[in-house]
Amino acid sequence: MSSAQTNVPALLAGDRRALARLITIVENRGPEARAIMKEVYRHTGKAHLIGITGSPGVGKSTLVDALTAELRKAGKTVGIIAVDPTSPFTGGAILGDRIRMQGVGLDEGVFIRSLATRGHLGGLSRATSDVIRLMDAFGKDIVIIETVGAGQAEVEIVKLAQTTIVVTVPGLGDDVQAIKAGILEIGDLFVVNKADHEGADRAVNELELMLSLDPEQGGWRPPIVRTIARDGTGLPELAEKVGAHLDHLRESGRLAEKNQATSQSELREIVTARAGARILGAATASGLLPEMVARVASREVDPYSAAEEILRRHGPTAGTDETGDGSDD
Amino acid sequence: MSSAQTNVPALLAGDRRALARLITIVENRGPEARAIMKEVYRHTGKAHLIGITGSPGVGKSTLVDALTAELRKAGKTVGIIAVDPTSPFTGGAILGDRIRMQGVGLDEGVFIRSLATRGHLGGLSRATSDVIRLMDAFGKDIVIIETVGAGQAEVEIVKLAQTTIVVTVPGLGDDVQAIKAGILEIGDLFVVNKADHEGADRAVNELELMLSLDPEQGGWRPPIVRTIARDGTGLPELAEKVGAHLDHLRESGRLAEKNQATSQSELREIVTARAGARILGAATASGLLPEMVARVASREVDPYSAAEEILRRHGPTAGTDETGDGSDD
Numbered sequence: 001m002s003s004a005q006t007n008v009p010a011l012l013a014g015d016r017r018a019l020a021r022l023i024t025i026v027e028n029r030g031p032e033a034r035a036i037m038k039e040v041y042r043h044t045g046k047a048h049l050i051g052i053t054g055s056p057g058v059g060k061s062t063l064v065d066a067l068t069a070e071l072r073k074a075g076k077t078v079g080i081i082a083v084d085p086t087s088p089f090t091g092g093a094i095l096g097d098r099i100r101m102q103g104v105g106l107d108e109g110v111f112i113r114s115l116a117t118r119g120h121l122g123g124l125s126r127a128t129s130d131v132i133r134l135m136d137a138f139g140k141d142i143v144i145i146e147t148v149g150a151g152q153a154e155v156e157i158v159k160l161a162q163t164t165i166v167v168t169v170p171g172l173g174d175d176v177q178a179i180k181a182g183i184l185e186i187g188d189l190f191v192v193n194k195a196d197h198e199g200a201d202r203a204v205n206e207l208e209l210m211l212s213l214d215p216e217q218g219g220w221r222p223p224i225v226r227t228i229a230r231d232g233t234g235l236p237e238l239a240e241k242v243g244a245h246l247d248h249l250r251e252s253g254r255l256a257e258k259n260q261a262t263s264q265s266e267l268r269e270i271v272t273a274r275a276g277a278r279i280l281g282a283a284t285a286s287g288l289l290p291e292m293v294a295r296v297a298s299r300e301v302d303p304y305s306a307a308e309e310i311l312r313r314h315g316p317t318a319g320t321d322e323t324g325d326g327s328d329d
Numbered sequence: 330m331s332s333a334q335t336n337v338p339a340l341l342a343g344d345r346r347a348l349a350r351l352i353t354i355v356e357n358r359g360p361e362a363r364a365i366m367k368e369v370y371r372h373t374g375k376a377h378l379i380g381i382t383g384s385p386g387v388g389k390s391t392l393v394d395a396l397t398a399e400l401r402k403a404g405k406t407v408g409i410i411a412v413d414p415t416s417p418f419t420g421g422a423i424l425g426d427r428i429r430m431q432g433v434g435l436d437e438g439v440f441i442r443s444l445a446t447r448g449h450l451g452g453l454s455r456a457t458s459d460v461i462r463l464m465d466a467f468g469k470d471i472v473i474i475e476t477v478g479a480g481q482a483e484v485e486i487v488k489l490a491q492t493t494i495v496v497t498v499p500g501l502g503d504d505v506q507a508i509k510a511g512i513l514e515i516g517d518l519f520v521v522n523k524a525d526h527e528g529a530d531r532a533v534n535e536l537e538l539m540l541s542l543d544p545e546q547g548g549w550r551p552p553i554v555r556t557i558a559r560d561g562t563g564l565p566e567l568a569e570k571v572g573a574h575l576d577h578l579r580e581s582g583r584l585a586e587k588n589q590a591t592s593q594s595e596l597r598e599i600v601t602a603r604a605g606a607r608i609l610g611a612a613t614a615s616g617l618l619p620e621m622v623a624r625v626a627s628r629e630v631d632p633y634s635a636a637e638e639i640l641r642r643h644g645p646t647a648g649t650d651e652t653g654d655g656s657d658d
Contacts (some may be wrong), residue, residue, distance in 0.1 A: 034633045041631030159574065220353035228656040256626070263632065267618070271644075272605025279604050279645050280597055289596070296514050296592040297585070302370030304363045315471035315600075316645050 005026065006034035008039045011138055018301030019138045023113055026130040037130055043137035047079070048246050051145045051161030053186075057168045059193045063229040064146050068104045070232070070239040076142050080104075082114045083128055083157050084148040111135060128157050129266065155186060162258055163245045165190045165238075168207070170199035171218070182203055184214055187222055188245050195226035220248050248274065275316070283312040333361035337368045340467055345440065348467045352442055355459040363653045366459055372466035373503060374588070377575050380473045380490030382483055382515075387496045388522045392558040393475050397433045399561070399568040405471050406438040408464030412457055412486050413445045413477040457486050463614070472615065484515060491587055494567075496520045497536070498527035513543055516551055517574050520567065524555035549577050604645070611643040 004025050010018035022040075026033045052060055061082070068078045104110045115128055128145065135143045145161055148152035158164055190211070192203045207224050223241050227234035231236035249255035286315035292306040301309075333354050339347035351369075355362045381389055386648035390411070397407045433439045444457055457474065464472045474490055476483035487493055495516035519540070521532045536553050552570050579585035612618035621635040630638075 040633045041633075042628050044626050071462045084499025207456045226494050252634060260622060260626045264618075266632045267622055267635055268605070268609055268624060270632055271608055271612075271639050274636060274640060275594070275598070275604040275608050275644055278640070279600055282645065289593075293589060293593045293596055296596055297589045299371050299374050303595045303599055304367055304370075305598055307603060308474075310596070310600050311603060311607070314645060315604055316611065316643060 004036055008036060011134065012043060014139055016108075019111060019134060020113075022134050023131050026134065027115060029126050029127065033130065037133065040133055040137045044133045045136065047132075047136040047140050047143045048163065048242075049136075049143050049145065049161045050133060050242060051104070051147075051158035051164040052167060053147050053158045053164065054167030054191075056148065058169045059144055059229050060148075060167055060252070063167060063193055063227065064144055065104050065192065066142065066229040066232055066235050067109055067226070067238060067242075070235040071142055072104075072109055074239065077109045077140050078104075078111075079132075079138070079140035079143040080112045080146065081128060081131055081135070081143065081144045082111065082148070083124065083154070084110070084114065084116050107158060111138070111140065121327075125157050125160075126269070129160055132160060151200055158186065159193050160262065162249060162255065163188050163242055165189045166193055167193050168203060169194045170197045170203045184210060188220065189241050190222055190224045191227050191234075192224060193229055195234065196228050196306055200226060218254055219253055220245065220252075246273045279310065283310045286314070333365055334368055340369070340463065341372060343468060345437075348440060348463060349442075351463050352460050352563060353569045356444060356456050358456065362459065368591055369466045373462045373577055374465065375504060376461075376465040376469050376472045377492065377571075378461060378465075378490045379471060379488035379571060380493040381473060382487045382493065382497060383496030383520075385477065387440060387498045388476055388558050389477075392496060392520065392556060393473055394433050395561055395564050396567060396571075397439055397473065399564040400471055401433075401436060401438055403568065406469050407433075407440075408467070408469035408472040409433075409439065409441045410460055410464070410472065411441070411443040411474065411475045411477070412453065412483070413443065415581050438529075440467070440469065454489075455598070458489055461489060462640040487515065487592065490595055491578060492517050492571055492583065494518045494520055494571075496522050497532060498523045499526045499532045513539060514566070517549065517552045518567070518570050519551055520556050520557055520563075521553060522556050525557050525561065529555060547581055547583055549574070549581075608639065610645045612639045615643070617642055650655065 004022070007015075007022050011022055022036055024070070026036060052064055054060055062081060064082075066079065071078055078256045084302075109159070113131060115124060115131060124213060125171040132143050132145065145158065147157055163185050166189070168190070172193065190207050192200055192207070194200075204224055204226065211222055211224070225238045225241055227235055249258065280289060283292075287312055292301070292310060296303050296306050332350070336344075336347040336351050338350055351365055381393055383389055393409060393411075397409065400407055420596060433441070442460060444453060444460060461472050461474065474486065474519060476486055493515050495518070497519070499521065521529055521534050521536070523529075533553055533555065540551055540553070554563055554567045554570055556567060559565070575584075578587065613620075617639055621630070621639060623634050624630045625632050
């Protein structure tokens, strides 16, 4: 057992320092990350995973803190993961952490961690998935995944959640437009935050209109909740709707479906990444990869034909059909 | 030869409609995309690829148009690719297209195309790479890749360029902070746009200070250019610096290095995606994938062990070493 794995029993026993240590190891994507996740995985699947997304400035962090306080009143323990796919540029996640540590972060029943991009986006999404599991295995009843923005990268991360909350504010014309264009489908709950600001009725009405145009998904009609996160207005209702959505997922069988879908996409990702690493490792060792890189760079051969040659020599054994997979990227 | 490929000779002969048609096919990532790129690839490698990035609101589009006008004066033909990784949420790229069609877009020597996320980000980056090549093979002297924001997703796309311009504006404290945190390394040229606004001197000074702390990369010291894109101020200087950077890349041998690096990462991506598609196809056909998905979903087996089992049965033949590759995502 590696030194990293010795932290796993402590994690399962509820040791916060073990949790913090394991998150760091998993975040760094070192060789031990996989061994840890193998140990931890069977202790997961109990937490309710909530994703929160929305444009910058809608008050997501404040809302997460207020929702956490509300859930704590009901005796639930909460893990918060603040994910910032843009962070090479802002460093915002770290700052947010420090400020929050003075609020809900002082509560023993709450564990907050920020994750930022190190390297490429795929890695961040994988790290987030593993950190969710560590918090789940640690025993958190609820894990909240909060993203900094609402771009495509953030949406891919929010897809890890079981219940997704989309946050907007009055007067953010662009944002409502934005919701139209694609975010509508991912929202299980909608929040109009800063509901004391002018235009709140209009924002709610616009959302209602848009949602009325969308077919109900499996018997769940996404509710719209007005909140003022700063003073807690609307938070009891939001907490109640979050619980109602989990009940709905359980009763309708959609929780099991989501779980299957998550397992499927995760498995596909891991198989693809490792197959690539193996083949490229072999092609580097045989000298074929550097040779092909040089030929592609000199335009002697195109990258697709070069890839085919590498797969022919080092790839999975033939017999598998791949006609028409020009779209396999 | 497929119907799609029949457009390739027309593309090479300079037919704009063939270019437009081929871009659409490549953007849709259909099975014909690969066949087209195989035909086109050997005609590429001639265009100078310029990437432009910076926070929203710094005037990137206006700057791109002004730079294009300047390059046209020097007789260069220009392709512009406006990439929006966040577009499921904004639809901004399309709007921008329509407006621009009334400006530089009316010039026969300019071809503008917007690309938005369809599906996941990896696909967008691949599509952008292929569209660059279509414009290159078409004969554009310069291809400008412009991103909507400056997040991690955008940076991955900008890495396709040979010369990267980072744009900021006076008074954007956050942005300068942002540049500190990671964007500094990717900039070959820095532009302080809206240089008639208050605080331009300070923005330039801050940039100069930051750049002075950074070691020079291979003898190139990134210049800082002040522009007012709206009226063309500073654009002759910017165009000159862009040309100087290309000269530097050529003379220092860094152009060949960049070309090698691009070929290498592209080849790795294609091999990985196709190896994954093949193995997952075989594992679906054999029933192993659905079986493993069910066992992962029920927590009977962890995703990493399940992936290993799939690779053992359908993966590349053994003998390749993969110790310590916990970080292969």
